[in-house]
Amino acid sequence: MCGLWINRDVEQNAQVADLEALCRARYRHFLRVATLITSDHGNAHDAVQEAFAATIKSLPSFRGEGPLEAWVWRAVVNAAKKQQRQSSPAGLEGDDGPSASSHNGDMAETRLVRTWVASLPERQRLTVYLRYYADLDYQEIATALDVAVGTVSATLSAAHRRLRKTIEEVPQ
Amino acid sequence: MIDVEPLIRTELESLMPLPEGSGRDWADVLARSGRRQRRSRRLLVALAVGVCILAITSAAIAAGLGAFSGHMTIADVKACKASTTALTTASGARVLTGHTDAGVYCLTYENASGGGGSTAHEFPTPAGEVIPMRTQGVIVGLVPAGYDTLTLGSVQIPIVNQAFVVDPKLVVGPGTLSGPAGQITINLSELAAGP
Numbered sequence: 055m056c057g058l059w060i061n062r063d064v065e066q067n068a069q070v071a072d073l074e075a076l077c078r079a080r081y082r083h084f085l086r087v088a089t090l091i092t093s094d095h096g097n098a099h100d101a102v103q104e105a106f107a108a109t110i111k112s113l114p115s116f117r118g119e120g121p122l123e124a125w126v127w128r129a130v131v132n133a134a135k136k137q138q139r140q141s142s143p144a145g146l147e148g149d150d151g152p153s154a155s156s157h158n159g160d161m162a163e164t165r166l167v168r169t170w171v172a173s174l175p176e177r178q179r180l181t182v183y184l185r186y187y188a189d190l191d192y193q194e195i196a197t198a199l200d201v202a203v204g205t206v207s208a209t210l211s212a213a214h215r216r217l218r219k220t221i222e223e224v225p226q
Numbered sequence: 227m228i229d230v231e232p233l234i235r236t237e238l239e240s241l242m243p244l245p246e247g248s249g250r251d252w253a254d255v256l257a258r259s260g261r262r263q264r265r266s267r268r269l270l271v272a273l274a275v276g277v278c279i280l281a282i283t284s285a286a287i288a289a290g291l292g293a294f295s296g297h298m299t300i301a302d303v304k305a306c307k308a309s310t311t312a313l314t315t316a317s318g319a320r321v322l323t324g325h326t327d328a329g330v331y332c333l334t335y336e337n338a339s340g341g342g343g344s345t346a347h348e349f350p351t352p353a354g355e356v357i358p359m360r361t362q363g364v365i366v367g368l369v370p371a372g373y374d375t376l377t378l379g380s381v382q383i384p385i386v387n388q389a390f391v392v393d394p395k396l397v398v399g400p401g402t403l404s405g406p407a408g409q410i411t412i413n414l415s416e417l418a419a420g421p
Contacts, residue, residue: 074252085245106259111260167234186235217230218228
């Protein structure tokens with residue numbers, strides 16, 4: 055009994071160490087996506103830290119289904135969406151997408167991509183964020199958004215189609 | 227078909243570069259999770275467990291080495307299996323000798339009315355090649371094999387089955403153990419001077 059308790063404790067400490075390494079290595083990536091979701095840097099910090107804290111608290115129930123990072127991403131996305139809902143009840147649909155450094159020297163491509171992101175429905179936009187800002191593979195995105203891998207693939211394809219259409223509509 | 231991925235990667239990166247983070251972030255996470263406090267609590271629990279282990283170990287060592295001058299630990303008393311009656315005095319008191327579970331010599335004295343005491347030790351003790359104990363107004367001792375007489379001043383006390391019983395008043399200085407094993411000096415003065 056005692057041995058089992060110690061083993062579980064050691065295992066959880068190892069997972070906390072993994073989380074710490076992940077936090078130190080990828081904090082800015084989590085923060086970037088959280089900022090995009092919440093549209094507020096302070097709220098994004100809160101969301102990321104709350105997400106890591108919640109993950110630590112729920113480690114006893116983590117059974118290793120999927121990578122730990124994807125699990126954290128799910129917590130970050132949920133925490134950021136919660137923050138966003140609290141500060142702007144309209145939801146993510148009202149989000150204009152990334153625009154932090156796009157005002158000076160806006161190129162045509164930049165404007166086009168920004169418009170494209172802003173036009174995406176919430177799920178497609180989150181999928182795009184996780185794919186291109188977080189560099190997650192389809193399986194990790196599926197875990198993070200709690201959807202099937204096929205859904206991730208279809209969602210990204212739809213987002214790409216929309217961008218292609220936007221590009222084609224731009225006058226030469 | 228246009229491959230839009232390179233365009234997306236490049237433009238998204240320029241739209242939203244990585245923000246600044248700080249080394250404080252993980253500390254803040256720990257504070258939010260309450261992990262640091264739990265670590266401290268666990269440290270205290272670990273410390274308490276360590277103290278307990280130390281106490282138990284110390285008791286075991288004390289039991290192993292025995293206590294000098296009849297001051298027994300509970301472990302000594304429980305461990306002493308003095309099953310052999312070494313000698314019986316004229317007043318009916320018995321001296322029993324044996325070993326503890328740890329292989330340490332132990333000595334028990336029982337007077338006719340049931341009073342007495344025990345001790346456990348290894349040779350030598352501060353008194354020399356004797357395991358002495360003061361109890362019930364007498365000094366009882368266990369000596370190595372090969373000695374049959376204890377000489378205190380001009381008085382000779384017989385050693386029976388490696389054990390002797392002597393009146394503390396007879397101890398006026400160092401004594402001598404003698405027998406086939408030769409002669410060695412022991413010193414019961416400190417014990418005799420005690421209460």
